[in-house]
Amino acid sequence: MPINYKKYHPKWSLISRLIRFHRAGNKCEWCGAENHKPHPKTGSKVILTVAHLDRDRTNNRFHNLKALCQRCHLNYDRPSHIQNRKYGTEHKYSTLRLDL
Numbered sequence: 371m372p373i374n375y376k377k378y379h380p381k382w383s384l385i386s387r388l389i390r391f392h393r394a395g396n397k398c399e400w401c402g403a404e405n406h407k408p409h410p411k412t413g414s415k416v417i418l419t420v421a422h423l424d425r426d427r428t429n430n431r432f433h434n435l436k437a438l439c440q441r442c443h444l445n446y447d448r449p450s451h452i453q454n455r456k457y458g459t460e461h462k463y464s465t466l467r468l469d470l
Contacts, residue, residue, distance in 0.1 A: 389436070397437070399436045400442045420435050421436050
């Protein structure tokens with residue numbers, strides 16, 4: 371699914387690069403999988419993404435952002451994906467809050 375960058379901070383690409391490359395060292399911050407290399411568990415090519423831990427796209431504080439591989443990011447977002455299937459996407463960021 372393509373990303374609608376209009377919903378993100380105007381400097382999202384800079385923020386994302388700082389998190390992925392400078393802070394995370396080009397690796398997933400949870401499992402350590404290296405960007406653009408085969409994933410140690412799945413063997414698929416890793417593409418690092420940046421996740422908002424509180425699921426609020428407007429909260430771009432560095433402590434709320436994590437560089438994650440696709441596997442970790444999808445596993446983290448699984449509860450919201452399930453809720454979206456049940457109740458629709460309009461509830462995606464307004465009703466789901468997980469305690470971290």
